[in-house]
Amino acid sequence: MIVARNLQEFLQARSSLKEYSIALVPTMGALHEGHLALIKRSKELAHYCIVTIFINELQFDQPEDFVRYPKTEDQDINLLKQHDVDLVWLPRAGDIYPQNFATHIVVDGPALLWEGAKRPGHFSGVATVVYRLFSLIKPNLACFGEKDWQQLQVIRRMVADLGIPISVFGVPTVREDDGLAKSSRNRFLSREEQQKAALLYKVLKQSHQHIQSGKNICDVLKQAVEELTKEGFEVDYFAAVDGSSLHEISEWKHDSRLITAARLGSVRLLDNM
Ligand SMILES: Nc1ncnc2c1ncn2[C@@H]1O[C@H](COP(=O)(O)OP(=O)(O)OP(=O)(O)O)[C@@H](O)[C@H]1O
Ligand SMILES: CC(C)(CO)[C@@H](O)C(=O)[O-]
Numbered sequence: 001m002i003v004a005r006n007l008q009e010f011l012q013a014r015s016s017l018k019e020y021s022i023a024l025v026p027t028m029g030a031l032h033e034g035h036l037a038l039i040k041r042s043k044e045l046a047h048y049c050i051v052t053i054f055i056n057e058l059q060f061d062q063p064e065d066f067v068r069y070p071k072t073e074d075q076d077i078n079l080l081k082q083h084d085v086d087l088v089w090l091p092r093a094g095d096i097y098p099q100n101f102a103t104h105i106v107v108d109g110p111a112l113l114w115e116g117a118k119r120p121g122h123f124s125g126v127a128t129v130v131y132r133l134f135s136l137i138k139p140n141l142a143c144f145g146e147k148d149w150q151q152l153q154v155i156r157r158m159v160a161d162l163g164i165p166i167s168v169f170g171v172p173t174v175r176e177d178d179g180l181a182k183s184s185r186n187r188f189l190s191r192e193e194q195q196k197a198a199l200l201y202k203v204l205k206q207s208h209q210h211i212q213s214g215k216n217i218c219d220v221l222k223q224a225v226e227e228l229t230k231e232g233f234e235v236d237y238f239a240a241v242d243g244s245s246l247h248e249i250s251e252w253k254h255d256s257r258l259i260t261a262a263r264l265g266s267v268r269l270l271d272n273m
């Protein structure tokens with residue numbers, strides 16, 4: 001596995017992979033089995049797999065969240081080696097955002113509500129870094145996790161709107177045995193919070209079943225928020241939406257989605273079904 005630590009090293013390594021199809025897995029590091037599922041899928045889809053590790057300050061709406069974002073570089077590199085990744089690039093901020101950088105991608109539509117409303121500037125930061133990674137790396141395809149459902153729709157929208165010739169693949173959420181969606185920030189949950197966190201998935205599953213069995217969507221959502229709040233979650237939203245536009249729905253269809261974000265202690269948990 002080639003480890004590139006700046007743009008020059010990356011471009012040199014990238015030029016040796018010219019003839020073949022390339023899959024990109026963008027990450028912010030602190031890797032776990034969710035990331036490994038993206039890598040596994042990308043290796044099924046392309047000859048070569050490139051992983052990036054870049055904690056993109058532009059997408060953080062809270063400076064303290066950026067500062068405490070977990071950094072486990074040596075472990076990450078070892079894990080990627082064990083999983084036969086071909087090239088890992090840990091760009092420097094200046095590789096992605098040259099001096100006097102002044103251009104940002106703004107996505108409306110699926111980016112406006114939920115995470116977009118709760119975290120001002122977040123999706124513009126995500127879209128901008130993903131666009132920069134796409135334009136520097138020029139992969140044939142890229143894999144993103146369904147765990148960040150809204151992010152996946154925002155990237156799909158950007159790719160379609162700007163005619164970017166890269167196929168975007170969504171990969172199903174990898175969970176702990178108790179159902180909690182794996183996430184880099186989960187390491188900040190206390191043992192007690194970790195046990196409680198699985199309730200988010202249980203309530204999602206139960207709400208999904210109730211909606212399937214014909215219960216009123218509004219009542220189901222209200223009950224879900226009440227149950228989570230009673231157990232100490234601070235619920236930002238628990239909503240039924242169209243799976244691609246992210247607009248709220250009142251009638252369930254085959255492409256509908258339940259999405260939620262809730263804070264438990266110092267960690268904001270995201271999930272969807
Ligand atoms: N449990 C998971 N299952 C599938 N994909 C995941 C999972 N967790 C993260 N991913 C995906 O991995 C990619 C990189 O995500 P990232 O590095 O931000 O990790 P993360 O676990 O989502 O961290 P956090 O949400 O705490 O920032 C994204 O496409 C994300 O959706
Ligand atoms: C896609 C991404 C790597 C862009 O920084 C990030 O938002 C993430 O890890 O989900």
Ligand code: BAL
Pocket residue numbers: 059060148
């Ligand atoms: N995986 C989501 C990226 C973020 O929370 O910034």
